[in-house]
Amino acid sequence: MSRNFRVAGFAAAILTLAAGVAYADPSQALDTDVAPITSRYIDHATATIDDAAPQVQTADAERILSHDVDFSTPVAQHAVAAIGGDERGALNGANPGGKMASLASLVEEHGATELGSDDLECLAGAVYFESKGEPLEGQLAVAEVIINRAGSGRFPTSYCGVVKQRGQFSFVRGGQIPSIPKASNAWRKAVAIARIAEDDLAESAGADAMFFHARYVSPGWRNLKRVGTIGNHIFYR
Known part of the structure; x- marks a missing residue:
């Protein structure tokens, strides 16, 4: 009788040891096979403007760019400068609301549009002189800056x-x-961009921008929020 108990006890000990080994392996796999999760982010610098600074530009002030005027104050507030591949992909892909994805096709469609008003002529003229050498996204962002200013209550209407x-x-x-x-x-592109912006036919990375400047100048706009970059312009709001 006592021998039977000893045999049973010995068998139970073996089963317990086997179970311990079986459970040890999975836990080790969890400790060693799971890769750590990492994340990355892009930190965009912000800029500010001295609201108290005068906006008058001296007659002999050095001309840097057509839009680089009197950087002591919020000059034509624009928003967008040259961007890297990843950032450009994000901007080009932004097209919520089911609007047409291809800005180029819209420009082709509206290139022969008659503007029909002095205001749209002024808008197209600004796009032409400020951004005719920029990508279409950058030209649209410049148009958005002017439209946003006119509706802001802070600039002429x-x-x-x-x-x-x-x-x-x-x-x-x-x-x-x-x-x-x-x-x-x-000019045909500028006309098309003016009409597209006025009719809100395409999404723009500078949709809420109010200011912009060339990438190679530093106006010190620390109180403004940088919206993004397209071509040679940096945009703020």
């Missing part, structure tokens, strides 16, 4: 008023926009 406001866009001379070669492809 018309596109012409915004564009011709003193000390904002240096291509304006004596309150007038210079003549434009209207048979040029660059």
Whole structure:
């Protein structure tokens, strides 16, 4: 009888040991096979503007760019400068609400559009002089800046008023926009961009931008939030 108990006890001990080994392996796999999760982010710098600074530009001030005028104050607030591949992909892919994805196709469609108003002529003129060498996304962002200003309550309420406001866009001379070669492809694109922006036909990375400047200048706009970059412009709001 006692021998039977000893045999049973010995068998139970073996089963217990086997169970311990079986459970040890899975826990070791969990400890060694699961890779740590890491994350990355892009930190965009912000900029500020001294609201108290005067907006008057001296007659002999050095001209840097057509839009690089009187950086002591929020000049034509724009938003977007050259972007890297990943960032550009994100901007080009932004098209919520079922709007047309291809800005290029919209420009092709509206290139022969008659503007029909002085305000849209001013808007297209600003797009032409400020961004005719920029990618279409950058031209659209410049148009958005002017539209946003006109509706902000902080600037003149018309596109012409915004564009011709003193000390904002240096291509304006004596309150007038210079003549434009209207048979040029660059003007046709500017006209199309003005119409697309006015009718809100495409999403823009600078949809809420109010200011912009060239990438190679540093106006010190620390109180503004950087929206993004497209081509050679950095945009803020």
